[in-house]
Structures are given as C-alpha cells and as structure tokens.
Amino acid sequence: MDREVIRFNPLADVPYEKKPDYKLKHISRTELQRIMEQPMPERLQELTRRAFIFSAFTGLSYVDVKRLYPSHIGTTADGRRFIRINRKKTDVESFIPLHPVAEQILSLYNTTDDGRPIFPLPNRNRLWYCIHEIGILAGVKENLSYHASRHSFGTLTLSAGVPIESISKMMGHTNIRTTQGYAKVTDDKISEDMDKLMEKRRKNLTDSGHDNQ
Template sequence: MRSTYKQLYYINRSKIKSDGTTSIMCRITIDGKAVTLATGLYCQPEEWNSAKGEVKNSRINGMLNEYRKRIDDTYDNLLKVNGIISAEQIKISMTGEFNVPQYILQAGEVERENLKIRSVQIDSTSTYRQSKMYQYYLREYINSLGKKDMLFTDITEEFGNNYILYLKMNYPHKPSYRNHCLCWLKRLVYLAVDKGILRFNPLDDIKYEKKPQTKLMYITKNQLQDIMSHPKSDPLQELARRTFVFSCFCGLAYVDVQRLYPHHIGTTAEGRKYIRTYRKKTDIEAFIPLHPIAEQIISLYNTTDDSRPIFPLRYVV
C-alpha cells in the first residue's frame, strides 16, 4: 500500500536576513509524521504566495520545482529499495545527515553509546551496565542462528518467541531477567519504528512472563524486634545489622545512609536531633526527626569528623 505523502512549502517569517529576505522551507509529511528541510532558497516575504506555495520570481519557482522533483524521485527510489518509506528517510537521503542502523546488533551498540552518555548526565550507570548483558545474550542467540547480525526487516514474532525459549533452555535466569532481555529487544525494534525502518513492532504481541509472587514484601514488627535483639559477633555483620535497623527507623535507602555525613545531623530548639539531606534517587530534600533508637545507633559512629561518612560502610563500585 502506498503511503500518504505530501509536500508543503512555506517561508520562515521568524528569521529575516538583513537584506529583508527569508528562507523557503519544505515540510514533508508521510503517514502523519513530518520533517522540515531548508531548501536553500530565499525570497522577500511580500513575494510569497502561501496559497500556491510559489514566489513571484519565476527563476526561484523553477528551482523550487526542481527541488520538488528531487524529493519525488527520492521517494520513489526509497520505496523500490526498502518497500517502506518515512519522512525521516527522505530527509536523511536529501541531506546526508547520518546513516540509520539497519541491523539490530548494530543499533544495540549505538543505543549503548547513548546510554553511556546518559549515565554520565544522570550520575547512574546501572542501566548502561545491564545493557551489556542484554546485548550479549541477543548477540549470542543471533550467532546461534548462524548469523553475525540481522536486518530489522527480518525480525518476526517467531524470532522473539524463540529468543525467550533459547534463554530458558540455556540459562537459569528468573522470569524477571528474561523479561528484561525481551524488553531490550523490543526497545531496539521500537527505535527502528521511530526511524521509519519498520512500520510497526512485530514483537508487540509477545507477552512478558508473570513474575512469581515475592516471598517477602516487608518485615513484621516481630521480625524487626528479633533482628534488634540479636547482635552479631562479627564487626562487619554487626555494622550491617545496625545500619539496617537505622534505615528502618529513618526510612532511608542504603545509598542515602551511605552518604550521611555529620553535617547532615542537626538539633531543633527543643533539643531533638534530625537528619536533613537530599535523596540520591530523587534529589529531593528530606527532613527526618530521629527516633531515639536511631539516635542511639548513630551515636556509636562518626558524628564529628565531616571528612568521613557517619557509617564506615564498605561497598564495591
């Protein structure tokens, strides 16, 4: 089926040059998605006929007709080669801005580079690190099919189902991890849809596996009392126990407790201690009055030297 395709010329009235001319722009719309291109042609605003998309100057009109013909030829050529067409593809062919990855593993590496840049911006590398394994399993599966990579146009629903089956047969992962692997695969295919390589995601109908019911969603009051009443002989285990109890009474995540320094502790006019800090995940300030038990625990550690955190927690980056 031939796409709904149209062109529209207009002038950019927001940017007028010193000589009074403004640029003529071209908007290409295919199946409801539009892109804008600069034609490189200029005219006086009063010479522009918006109803006809023409200029009074016949020479510029001739150049516009040539530009229109070039777009039509590009559209026909891409349609013959790819079978599908998008406004973004025409823009890329006309301007030569960049090449859209046509292969799924190639697109995965590009997306990982984007995640790497994003990880620096948000100061969190978890998604980038996890994508390494998702990309590894996808590559391993495609290699098991005797291929180095696969075109997006060759991806089918059967391919996605067989990929999940491959993971089940070869790796003892939980359903939640397989869901993450499938999510990575769908993510790459959705990117291909956004770039106009595919018209739809053939993996849309593949359902994620149901996660088994979590055995422990929370601890009870009795369980917390049991933890509090059984100190550990090992110093590191005892530090972990106290840190956990402190977190329970303060509602802070482990990373927030890890980032606590003496300057985060304050005292109200009534003499009650509190914590004022910014949460790592949300960067929202939290004001937490200290429970007597939490205050007792914190008094056992560093509350004076602001060059060191309060709790001497050890962790692996």
C-alpha cells in the first residue's frame, strides 16, 4: 500500500498545553532554622548539613562549594571577609560578603592550605542521599535537595530587602531576569500567605456569627 504524504497538520485543532512556570525549590526561614538546630549523628551527615547551611547563606551551588579554595576568600580594608569566585556553570564572577553564620562554618574547615578545597565534600550521589536524610531528621516537608539551599538564599535575601542587583551579583547570574525569578517566588508566597490570612479571618467571622445566633 502506497504511503501518501500528509499535507495538513493533524494537531492543528488540538490546544497546546501551557507549560507550567518553573518553580524554584526553596525552604522557608523556619525550615532553615530547623536544619541549623539539628546536628547530625554521623560525621558525613554533619559535614553535609554545614555545607547546606553555608550555601543558604552564600548562594553557592554544590559544585562551587566543592571547588572553593582558601584563595577564594578575601578581606576588605575594613576587615569584612568575602568570597570571590567564578561560577562553574556560567564562568560569571560571584562576589559574596560573608554572613557571620557562613564565617563560623568556614572557620571549622581548611582556610589555609590552598592545595586542597575548604570543604571535603563527597561525590554528588552520596551528598544527595545525606541531604535527603537531613530533611527527614529536621522535619522538612519537601523532599530536600542541595539546590534548595541556593534557591533559599535568593528568596530569603530578597525578603530581607537586599536590592535585586546585589543579589544578582552575589549569585553570579548572567542576566538579572534570572534573579527576578526569585522575586516572583517571593511575591507568590506573599499572595499565598495573604490568601490564607483572609480565609482564616472569614472563618473566624463565620464562627463568630454562628455563636451569636
């Protein structure tokens, strides 16, 4: 049987499914606090927990924390320490003033020998397994991943009022539109929280009305 060439688009009248907006997986300030207050029983788990917290306060990805050396740490004229490193993914420079929490974690590891990285992190698969365990032990609802630490840095710094241009520089984004994605996540969360608050108030008013009847 001869095959005829199809001269029309059989899917022309089929509606395209709209691709959902990409959701940046991040954790809340409360969930981060839980992880900070939950020391791990095993050495590798504890190293992973500290690295995760370090990323949540610096915005560095796993691959950049793994290749972080003492030479990437500098000090300003007024004594403020910072990280200056080109991101592995984009080769764009990140300049990150160190938060006291990040400084405290840094002091626990190699900050003098530039022949080896600061954090002796395991391979990606082992670290991802440890992150999952940490999430369970700390009671984090979402399936915790290392990406959540970097994404949380973006949303938490924006929520704290840090200018988006500064966050873009710290995170080493090639385009500020990437950073604006975190602003959308923050705005969506605010809207969600307001919806919950309004629903709670409506429920309270309804319950109060029933009580007065």
